[in-house]
Amino acid sequence: MYIPRPILILLVIIYLLFLISVDWINQADGAWYRPFLLGLLIVIVASWAHRERESDEP
DSSP: OOOOHHHHHHHHHHHHHHHHHHHHHHOTTSOTTHHHHHHHHHHHHHHHHTOOOOOSOO
């Protein structure tokens, strides 16, 4: 099974950020916006991974 490199990178980053966010959520004195920053980072990485590339498709 072939997994494109951008998808693999995205999955690894999501996994690592999930591990970090679990610790952040369990902290009572943490900032409320930290999970949203992680979500924004995931969106940015996903858009970078799927940026427009030359394709043979019309």
